[in-house]
Amino acid sequence: MDRINFKKNHIGFRPLLLLGFIGMAVFLIPYLLLSHQPEPTITATSIFLTALIIGFSFIGNVFDALSLKADNLSLREPLIDFYPILAGFVGFFFFPEERSPATLIAFIAGTLVIQWGMHRIKLRKLQRKGIGYLVLSVCFYAILPTLYYQTLDYFSPAYISAIRVVGIIVLVSLFLRPKSVRSFTPKRIGYCLASGASASVGAIAGLYAIQAYGVVLTMLFLMLAPALRYLASQFILREKVNRVEIISSLLLTLIVALAAFAK
Numbered sequence: 001m002d003r004i005n006f007k008k009n010h011i012g013f014r015p016l017l018l019l020g021f022i023g024m025a026v027f028l029i030p031y032l033l034l035s036h037q038p039e040p041t042i043t044a045t046s047i048f049l050t051a052l053i054i055g056f057s058f059i060g061n062v063f064d065a066l067s068l069k070a071d072n073l074s075l076r077e078p079l080i081d082f083y084p085i086l087a088g089f090v091g092f093f094f095f096p097e098e099r100s101p102a103t104l105i106a107f108i109a110g111t112l113v114i115q116w117g118m119h120r121i122k123l124r125k126l127q128r129k130g131i132g133y134l135v136l137s138v139c140f141y142a143i144l145p146t147l148y149y150q151t152l153d154y155f156s157p158a159y160i161s162a163i164r165v166v167g168i169i170v171l172v173s174l175f176l177r178p179k180s181v182r183s184f185t186p187k188r189i190g191y192c193l194a195s196g197a198s199a200s201v202g203a204i205a206g207l208y209a210i211q212a213y214g215v216v217l218t219m220l221f222l223m224l225a226p227a228l229r230y231l232a233s234q235f236i237l238r239e240k241v242n243r244v245e246i247i248s249s250l251l252l253t254l255i256v257a258l259a260a261f262a263k
Contacts, residue, residue: 013062013065013066013068013176014172014176014178014179015178015184015188016065016068016192017062017172017176018169018172018173018176018178019184019188019192019193020192020195020196020199021165021168021169021172021196022169022192023192023193023194023195023196023199024196024199024200024203025162025169025196026193026196027196027197027200028161028162028165028200028203028204029162029166031158031162031204032158032159032161032162035158037156038156040154041153041154041155042154043154046153046154049151049154050151050155050160050163050164050167052147053144053147053148053151053160053163053167054164054171056140056141056143056144057140057164057167057168058167058168058171058172059140060136060137060138060139060144061137061168062176063133063134063136063137063140064133064137064141066130067130067132067134067137068130078114078117078248079114079131079135079138080134080138081114081117081223081226081248082111082114082138083138083142083222084222084223084225085107085110085111085219086138086139086142087141087142087145087146087215088103088107088216088220088223089107090143090145090146090215091145091146091149091215091216091219092104092107092216094146094215095146095149095214095215095216098214098215098216099216100216100262102258102259102262103216103220103259106220106223106255106256106259107219109251114248117244145206145210145215145219146215148160148206148207148210148215149210149211152207152210152211157204160207161200161203161204164203206218206222220256220260221256221260223252223255223256224252224253224256226252
């Protein structure tokens, strides 16, 4: 949705960030208030972990928004596909109880598939700059699931999501405030609200999955995302999906299936 907003409505990265997270807050805060969440445990550790989540999320989203400047936005997909693999490696390192040879092999194989897909793409200067921002973004994003897992001892998924979003809105308002309110057109706001609704559902679902299954297994199943995305692109958005994308998504699906069967 953010890609469409950036490409069709020519929204800048500052209003994109601010409106996007306000859109998430519109859905997350009512959910928090209406769902009778357990009371959070406020300690120095929980405050520190929450501050890390807000900081890493803010920096990652800034780099992510800057990466949209690449003139071919489809180049983002292979690197976005690498996020759950890198996050899985981080979880594998920090949580010995979640380790298994099958998941390690799956993450290594997934890395090779993503590298193969990226190697077949020739990048121009502007595209390299955009992809460079996205690499930094993915690195910051990959640390978040491990931080989430630790913070779930103190806060419910709804609290973590809402606090994170409000914190990023504050940081964006302080450091990356949009230069003009003229950028807040109804069409751009509508796309940001739709994006916020989708991101809110994904954020809550992801945190509940991490709480229930751990970081490593959740990231393993997130490797299925490319296949689902390319199916949506082909049959819903009517976009052309090239052969490399199809082969990569099929290989990742096969890797996840084999790893799940081996576990």
